[in-house]
Amino acid sequence: MDEELLTVAAVARRIGVAPATLRTWDRRYGLGPSSHESGEHRRYCPHDLAVLTTMRKLITAGVSPADAAKQAKNFQGPVSVAQIIEKYEVREDLVHALHKAARSLDKKFIEDALRKDIDLYGVIASWSEVIVPLLVLIGEEWEKTQTGIEVEHLLSEILKSVFREKSAEVAEPCNPRPVLLASVGEETHSLALHALASALAEKNISTYFLGARTPLEALNGVITRSAPPAIFLWAQLSHNGDSRFYTDIPAIRPAPRVIIGGPGWTVNSDCPVAHVSDLSQACAEIERAVGL
Numbered sequence: 001m002d003e004e005l006l007t008v009a010a011v012a013r014r015i016g017v018a019p020a021t022l023r024t025w026d027r028r029y030g031l032g033p034s035s036h037e038s039g040e041h042r043r044y045c046p047h048d049l050a051v052l053t054t055m056r057k058l059i060t061a062g063v064s065p066a067d068a069a070k071q072a073k074n075f076q077g078p079v080s081v082a083q084i085i086e087k088y089e090v091r092e093d094l095v096h097a098l099h100k101a102a103r104s105l106d107k108k109f110i111e112d113a114l115r116k117d118i119d120l121y122g123v124i125a126s127w128s129e130v131i132v133p134l135l136v137l138i139g140e141e142w143e144k145t146q147t148g149i150e151v152e153h154l155l156s157e158i159l160k161s162v163f164r165e166k167s168a169e170v171a172e173p174c175n176p177r178p179v180l181l182a183s184v185g186e187e188t189h190s191l192a193l194h195a196l197a198s199a200l201a202e203k204n205i206s207t208y209f210l211g212a213r214t215p216l217e218a219l220n221g222v223i224t225r226s227a228p229p230a231i232f233l234w235a236q237l238s239h240n241g242d243s244r245f246y247t248d249i250p251a252i253r254p255a256p257r258v259i260i261g262g263p264g265w266t267v268n269s270d271c272p273v274a275h276v277s278d279l280s281q282a283c284a285e286i287e288r289a290v291g292l
Contacts, residue, residue, distance in 0.1 A: 005043035014049065015056050016090055016132050022052070024140060029069035031055060051075045057277060058263050060132045061192060061236050065143040071263070091117075095133045102138065102155045103148070110155065114162045123166065123199040124280050131159065131195075156191055163198035173206035175290040180228040180256075181207050182214035185240035192262065192279070193234050199283050205290055216245055224250050230257045230289035232282060235264030246273045257289035 012019045026032030026042075031052060033042050044052070051072045058068035094117065101109040117126045138155065142148050181197055183190045190212045197207045208222060223231065231249070235241035241264035249258070258273040261282055267275045276282045 005045055006049060008042050008044075011044045011049055011052060013089055015053050016128050017056055017136050018090055018092055018095070018133060021133075021136060021140065025052070025055065025065075025069070029055075029066070031069055031072065047075075056132065056136060059136050059139045061189070061263050063236070063263060065139050089129055090133045091129055092133075094130055095137065098130070098134050099137050102134075102151050105151075105154060107154070107158060110158050111162060114159070115165075118162070118166065118198075123163075123195065123202055124283065127195050127199070127279050159191060160194045163194040166198040167194075167201045167207070167209070170201045170204055170206050172204065174204045174292065175206055175229060177227055177229055178206040178208045179230045179232065179286055179290065180210065180219075180222060180226065181232045181234075182210035182219055183212045183234045183236075183240075184214055184216075184219070184245045185235065185242055186213055187235055187237065187240040187262075187264070188212045189236040190234070193232075195279055196232060196282050199279060200286060203283070203287065203292065205286065205292075216248060219245065220248075220250055223252065223256070227252050227254075228256050229254070230259060230286045232259045232261065232286065235260070235262045237264045238266070239264075241265040257285065259285045259289075 006014070008019045008022055012022055032048075033044050034048055054075050055065075055068050055072040058071055059065055063071070094113065098110055098113060101113070114126070114131075117130055121129070134155070138148065138152050142152065179200065181193050183193055193209070193211065197209050200207055208226060208228065210218065210222065219231075219233075222228075231246075233245050235245075241260075241262070246258045246260060259276055259282060260267075260273055261276045265275065274285050276285055
């Protein structure tokens with residue numbers, strides 16, 4: 001049976017980037033359709049879609065576009081379009097307005113626009129349909145010009161601030177024991193962790209947020225004292241994705257559900273913990289752990 005082939009527009013909707021970004025990735029990194037003949041419309045197969053999904057996730061996690069492209073090209077294994085669950089509608093007008101505001105260092109506009117969007121659509125949709133495409137756009141701009149690092153830093157801090165506001169809104173949590181969130185080892189990147197805490201707060205799930213650079217000893221201390229129902233561990237860089245962070249934790253009862261996320265983990269078929277690849281999957285795993 002022939003593979004389902006997707007247009008540029010269809011792929012852009014599914015992975016949450018602008019069509020122009022896909023063309024840039026094709027031209028700059030060779031991440032285009034596997035088989036494309038001159039004069040024909042571009043059509044992406046399921047494997048192409050999986051590679052591009054990996055590219056987007058890596059950039060969102062903070063990996064440079066060039067490095068993300070190298071890693072994405074190593075994607076192996078058959079996959080059907082139906083197995084790739086992401087399907088986003090990028091709100092391009094808002095993305096470009098935020099991009100312009102970020103370049104102008106317009107902190108108030110960004111804060112107000114993000115708060116409004118999150119209130120209207122929720123954290124997961126805002127993250128997938130607005131924030132991720134914005135981060136991809138800024139990453140691409142930096143890759144092209146090698147300028148604008150201050151824009152990325154300012155935006156990151158604004159995003160963390162807005163997410164923290166949302167996380168503080170849990171007045172009556174549904175879980176008596178908070179979920180534990182941490183960036184492990186020497187991992188300094190924690191934006192995705194802030195987004196997760198904020199998304200969980202919308203579901204009235206409380207969290208202990210340990211943030212960046214959480215050593216194993218600190219993680220184990222909190223696990224022993226708080227007995228969390230779920231533990232989410234983030235690693236962006238491979239040298240931080242040490243399996244000891246989930247194999248050497250204290251044995252407590254009831255046993256917590258351990259979930260790992262981020263491109264820093266090496267996951268084999270016999271991995272004893274849950275591995276997620278996006279914000280919605282992380283929320284779903286944690287919701288199950290707290291009984292929702």
